[in-house]
Amino acid sequence: xxxxxxxxxxxxxxxxxxxxxxxxxxxxxxxxxxxxxxxxxxxxxxxxxxx
Numbered sequence: 001x002x003x004x005x006x007x008x009x010x011x012x013x014x015x016x017x018x019x020x021x022x023x024x025x026x027x028x029x030x031x032x033x034x035x036x037x038x039x040x041x042x043x044x045x046x047x048x049x050x051x
Contacts, residue, residue, distance in 0.1 A: 005043065015046035 005016050012018060018025040018033070019042040025033040035041065 017044040017046075018042070019044065 005012060005018075007013055012026070019040075020028055020033050020035065021040050022042075028034070
């Protein structure tokens with residue numbers, strides 16, 4: 001799963017958004033964002049499309 005979410009340097013890929021309790025993890029330390037029991041984590045891939 002990590003290889004899908006992170007690049008070779010361990011940073012979150014640009015097209016993946018991770019939210020901790022509704023807050024973007026990039027502002028919380030990316031993949032090193034601290035978590036506590038009961039926290040909600042959402043992983044949202046980029047969605048593109050259209051006509």
